[in-house]
Amino acid sequence: MKSQSYRDLIAWQKALALVTEVYRLTEALPSHELYGLRSQ
Template structure:
């Protein structure tokens, strides 16, 4: 396996855009969510990109796949938190749908990249 330059990976680039969108969203959450949902969403969104970059340093595709799997898990976790924001009326429908679509695209691209690295597929 050759090591990947994570900054050139489209999945990392799109995860970074999601981080930017996340911080815009969480800055508008109620103050009482400062140490709850806001903190969790920030950590989770950063985890998506961080696991991609950390995994890219590993010496085998099998090791990289483990980090990509963790990244994918964080993307699904973030989607759940986004749904909580919507259900609690912290965000409007239009923004919810935009961000939901964005995170689903990231999830799909991570999954497809994982499939391309998996020797068993």
């Protein structure tokens, strides 16, 4: 069995795509709403 990097895992790739999309969507939020997201 070939040794894989974590970057080859489908779960990691999907998680990275999700994080990227969340950051893209939250860029448009007003600063007072970002505070609530960042404190979580």
